[in-house]
Amino acid sequence: MAYGHKTQYQARPRATVVLLAARGRGNARIAAETRLHVDTVRTWRGRFADGGLPALADRKRSGRPARFTPVQIAEAKALACQLPVETGVPLSHWSCPELAAELTARGVTDSISASTVRRWLRQDAIKPWQYRSWVFIRDPDFRAKAQRVLDLYARTYEAEPLGADEYVFSSDEKTSIQARCRCHPTLVGGGDTRNSRHFTAERDAQIR
Known part of the structure; x- marks a missing residue:
């Protein structure tokens, strides 16, 4: 659990505490090595001593009482x-x-x-x-x-x-496309490129 790749994040430091305790280290030294509070180290050592590996899992919580x-x-x-x-x-x-x-x-x-x-x-x-x-x-x-x-x-x-x-x-009239007359006359092909771009932009705007 301490070194497994599939171990959950919250279970890894708890298993590390137990492993270091099995190697004879005290609570203060374990807290310094794992960067946990000494009370947290003491808690997980006590829970492991009482219930073994299953005790390292989160306990069931009652949660917020039902409102309705x-x-x-x-x-x-x-x-x-x-x-x-x-x-x-x-x-x-x-x-x-x-x-x-x-x-x-x-x-x-x-x-x-x-x-x-x-x-x-x-x-x-x-x-x-x-x-x-x-x-x-x-x-x-x-x-x-x-x-x-x-x-x-x-x-x-x-x-x-x-x-x-x-x-x-x-x-019938569609929601975003109205059946109405054109605002500008149709341009002859091969004309001014600038006017063609202007006409295309206005046509796209009308379609949108």
């Missing part, structure tokens, strides 16, 4: 499995910050972070923000408005079928 009870965690997961509209919250779906705020408002927890809620939901693979729902149309004229679009999909316009030379185009 299992009941609070279960209530948070149960709330995430409900639709916000069923609880009176004006949201389409839950997010971790909204769940944390709602748990605090209901008095389930005094205060809780969104990251804690996200960790709880990850344990059971609960993702309420990916919930999908249907939007029910309430427009009384929806049938008439949608009929024109659906007829075009069926190649029909005003109850008459489209001819072989008639086409239907559907276009």
Whole structure:
């Protein structure tokens, strides 16, 4: 353990203390050679004398006491499995910050972070923000408005079928590229190199 290449860093000086003690060195000399405090040397010698090599490992620590009870965690997961509209919250779906705020408002927890809620939901693979729902149309004229679009999909316009030379185009505007007129006219090839570079830079800027 003292010289092994696979020995953990914290175990190496502890094994070195035991090895030097087995060679008859005192605590003060061992502390000077290992650059440890004499109390640390005395501690590891005593633990090795009581439990052998296994005693040189770290003892199990209790850690920080749990802040939230299992009941609070279960209530948070149960709330995430409900639709916000069923609880009176004006949201389409839950997010971790909204769940944390709602748990605090209901008095389930005094205060809780969104990251804690996200960790709880990850344990059971609960993702309420990916919930999908249907939007029910309430427009009384929806049938008439949608009929024109659906007829075009069926190649029909005003109850008459489209001819072989008639086409239907559907276009939409992308998020970062707008369908608008060019700001500058197209330059003729082989012209001024400086103007060509200027045109290329502006074209790239428009595309971005």
